[in-house]
Each structure stands twice: as C-alpha cells, then as structure tokens.
Amino acid sequence: MAPLNQAETTDQSAPTGQGDEAVICFDQVSKSFGDQQVLRDLSFDVTSGRTLAIMGPSGSGKSVTLRHIIGLMKPDSGRVLIEGQEVAALSSKEIAKLRIRMGYVFQEGALINWLNVGENVALPLRENSDLPDSEISDRVQEKLEMVKVPDAWNKMPAEISGGMKKRIGIARALITEPEIILYDEPNAGLDPEIARAINQIIRELGETLDVTSIVVEHRIECIKAVADEVLFLHEGGALIQTDPASFFASEHPRLKRFFGTDTP
Ligand SMILES: Nc1ncnc2c1ncn2[C@@H]1O[C@H](COP(=O)(O)OP(=O)(O)OP(=O)(O)O)[C@@H](O)[C@H]1O
Ligand SMILES: [Mg+2]
The missing domain is CATH 3.40.50.300 (P-loop containing nucleotide triphosphate hydrolases)
Structure with a gap:
C-alpha cells in the first residue's frame, strides 16, 4: 500500500x-x-x-x-x-x-452579470492587451463557435442556462490563447x-x-x-x-x- x-x-x-x-x-x-x-x-x-x-x-x-x-x-x-x-x-x-x-475556467462560472456574453469573453483581452477591436471581435466569435454557442454574443448571463454559462467561461479562459x-x-x-x-x-x-x-x-x-x-x-x-x-x-x-x- x-x-x-x-x-x-x-x-x-x-x-x-x-x-x-x-x-x-x-x-x-x-x-x-x-x-x-x-x-x-x-x-x-x-x-x-x-x-x-x-x-x-x-x-x-x-x-x-x-x-x-x-x-x-x-x-x-x-x-x-x-x-x-x-x-x-x-x-x-x-x-x-x-x-x-493562463486560462482559468472557474467552477462557478464567474461571469460578470452586467456584461453580455461577448463582453465577458472579451474581458481578459480588453484588460491585458492592446489588440484592436476588430481582432478582439474575431477572436470572441471564434471561441464562441469553439464551445458551440455561436449565437450567444448579445445575451446577458441571466438569460442563459447553467450549461451555457459554463461554456462561456471556457471561451473566456481560451481567449488569450x-x-x-x-x-x-x-x-x-x-x-x-x-x-x-x-x-x-x-x-x-x-x-x-x-x-x-x-x-x-x-x-x-x-x-x-x-x-x-x-x-x-x-x-x-x-x-x-x-x-x-x-x-x-x-x-x-x-x-x-x-x-x-x-x-x-
Ligand atoms: N477562502 C477560503 N476561506 C476559508 N476556507 C476556505 C476558503 N477556500 C476554501 N476553503 C475551504 O477549503 C476546503 C477545500 O475547498 P476546495 O474549494 O478546494 O474544495 P474542492 O476539493 O474544490 O471541493 P468541491 O469538489 O466541492 O469543489 C473546504 O473545506 C473549503 O471550505
Ligand atoms: Mg472545487
């Protein structure tokens, strides 16, 4: 043993x-x-x-x-x-x-309630990079597609299911590659x-x-x-x-x- x-x-x-x-x-x-x-x-x-x-x-x-x-x-x-x-x-x-x-997928999702899905996913890039908006938008859409929620961009966290929140959390963790x-x-x-x-x-x-x-x-x-x-x-x-x-x-x-x- x-x-x-x-x-x-x-x-x-x-x-x-x-x-x-x-x-x-x-x-x-x-x-x-x-x-x-x-x-x-x-x-x-x-x-x-x-x-x-x-x-x-x-x-x-x-x-x-x-x-x-x-x-x-x-x-x-x-x-x-x-x-x-x-x-x-x-x-x-x-x-x-x-x-x-580093990307971190929080157990509890940890989306910011007053930002829509796209803004939540973009956040690590907005805070830590000076990439142009168009590049950030492309990356956000790419990551949303990766986690199978291509149309979620304009939804607010309160409007989406728990499973979707989880996937948005993963998209956000991947956004800085x-x-x-x-x-x-x-x-x-x-x-x-x-x-x-x-x-x-x-x-x-x-x-x-x-x-x-x-x-x-x-x-x-x-x-x-x-x-x-x-x-x-x-x-x-x-x-x-x-x-x-x-x-x-x-x-x-x-x-x-x-x-x-x-x-x-
Ligand atoms: N900031 C904190 N202050 C006080 N206690 C804490 C803090 N963070 C964690 N703990 C305690 O540490 C222990 C381990 O917590 P942790 O969240 O790492 O568990 P876990 O293994 O992830 O459990 P789960 O599978 O339920 O998510 C728990 O008893 C928890 O209450
Ligand atoms: Mg835990």
Missing part, C-alpha cells in the same frame, strides 16, 4: 516534485484556513504539454490547489513554481503577465453530448497547441478522454499520481472506497 501523502508515480516519463521541464510544480505546499488544514505538503508537477486530472472528495482542496497556481492564494509553507518561477514571489505586475498566459489552462470541473452540469465536445477541445488544445493543463474532474470517461495523468488528493497530499489506466486499475483501498468498488 502506498504511504499516504506521498505520490506514487508509476509513469517514469513524468517525474514528480522537481522535474526540470515542469511547467507547474508544487513543492511541499501546505495551506490552512483557521485551524482547518486543507493542503499538507502537497507535491506534484505537470510537464510541458501534459494534462493532469485532479480528483478527490468534495472539500479535499482541488479548487484551492488551482487558486495557488494563478496567485489568488499563497501557501503557508512550500512553493508553487510556474516554469521555475515562484508565484508567491512575483510582483503584481508579473502576476498580471502570468495570467495572460494561453499556454496553461486550469479547468475546474468544466463538464459539471453539461449534457453528455456537449461534455464530449468540451473534452475534445481540452484534448485538442493539449495535442495540437501543446497547452499544459490541469482538469479538476470527477467523471471517469472525461478523465480517460483528456488526461495523461491522474492525481488523487487525500488528506491534503497526493495519494497517487499516475497514468489513467494504472489509476483506474489501482487496488489502493482509499481509491476503491472512493469509487465504491471496495464492497462486492
């Missing part, structure tokens, strides 16, 4: 902890809120062009982990490195620069057909544009479709980080309990 809080890596091509090519690296990160410790010496890394799926029970710290990567949260101890740069040590200017290169994309449950609330289309987008971005991604996800079929590796969070640490086939074949009692396969 693998020791808890220590990643068990069976994929030799993906070193855990301090790989030189790591685009995203967590080095013994701990984070507490009051007396609740959420992350406990969490170490893992994601190398260039790979997609890591993070699984774990509700409240295990998956969204907290992603928030550390975009600099919305700082570790109490340990380091989060992006291409070797420690996020917590960056100035606010450097953080802004980093965020242009980022090299790193963090998806927090991108398929939650989507019907299976749209979920497959979103999985396809995630996979294509990884394969053709060499985007490095983390996908927080519960659905096994989604993980099998998009992930190169899976990490399971347990008691604040990485219980296991391995390829999907080994992950789903694991006999680890904690995983069997999670999937409900521990009882006949």
